[in-house]
Amino acid sequence: MPNNSPPPAPPLDGIFQALADPTRRAVIQRLTAGPATVSELAGPFEMALPSFLQHLKVLEDSGMVSSTKKGRVRTCEIDIQNLSAAGGWIDHQRAIWESRLGRLDNYLNEIQSTEND
Amino acid sequence: MPNNSPPPAPPLDGIFQALADPTRRAVIQRLTAGPATVSELAGPFEMALPSFLQHLKVLEDSGMVSSTKKGRVRTCEIDIQNLSAAGGWIDHQRAIWESRLGRLDNYLNEIQSTEND
DNA sequence: ATTAAACTTAGGCAATCACCTAATTAATGC
C-alpha cells in the first residue's frame, strides 16, 4: 500500500495562512479576551454563517483555536502555543538579521579605524 | 465575488500570506544572511524559474523584500520592517492574552483567600 | 557579431479559496 498521503505540511504553513485573512485575525483578537461561542464570534461579520464557519475551521485546523460543544452551543478558545510558534519564527529571523547588521557595523568600524592609522 | 474584506487590504494580509509558503519562508531566511541575486535565491529549489519568480513577486508585493536590477542581474534584500509588523501583531495578541490570564489568576487567588477567612 | 546568461512575459491548467443559498440536524423553550 503506497503512501498516498501528502507530506505533513509543517504547522507554520497553516498558521500563517490562517493569519492572512482579516476575518480570522479578528477572531483571534476577540478570543484573546476570552472564550466565545460561534454565534458570538460570528456576530460582528456580515457574511453568512456557513462562510464564517469555514474561517473557524481554518483556525481550528491551524491549531490556534480549539472548541467544544455543549448542547447545541460550540464554545471556542484560543490556543496560544501555535500563534507563539509563528511569533518565534519571525523573532528568529529578526535576530539573525540583526546579528548580521551587528557584524557589518563592526566591520565598518574596523576599516574606519584602520584608515585612521 | 469572493473576499469582501475591507477595501484597502492592510499590509498584514499580504505579509502573512507571503509567509504561508515554505519556499517563500526559505527565501526570507536566506535573505536575513544578506542580499542575493535571483539565481542565487532560486538555486536550491527544484521548480522552474518563472514559478520561483512568482514567489519573489509575492514577497516584493508584501514589502518584505526589495530588489534592484543592475545590468542583467537582479539583487534582492530583505526589508525587515514589514516582517516586524507581523511579529508586532502577534506579540500584541499574546500580550493581551497573557494580561487576561494574569487577571484570571488574580481573581482565583482572591476568592481563595476569601474562602480562607 | 554570435552566443550565452539572467531574467521576463505570456498563456495554460488543476487545485484551493472565499463566498453564497438551501436543506438538515440537534438541542431548548413553551
Added chain:
DNA sequence: GCATTAATTAGGTGATTGCCTAAGTTTAAT
C-alpha cells in the same frame, strides 16, 4: 409536540494560487 435557536452539511460559483512550458528581452562575454 412544535417552534426556535445554534450549528452543520451539501453543493455551487468565480477568483486566486502554484505550478508548468515556450518564447521573448536585455546585457555580457568571446
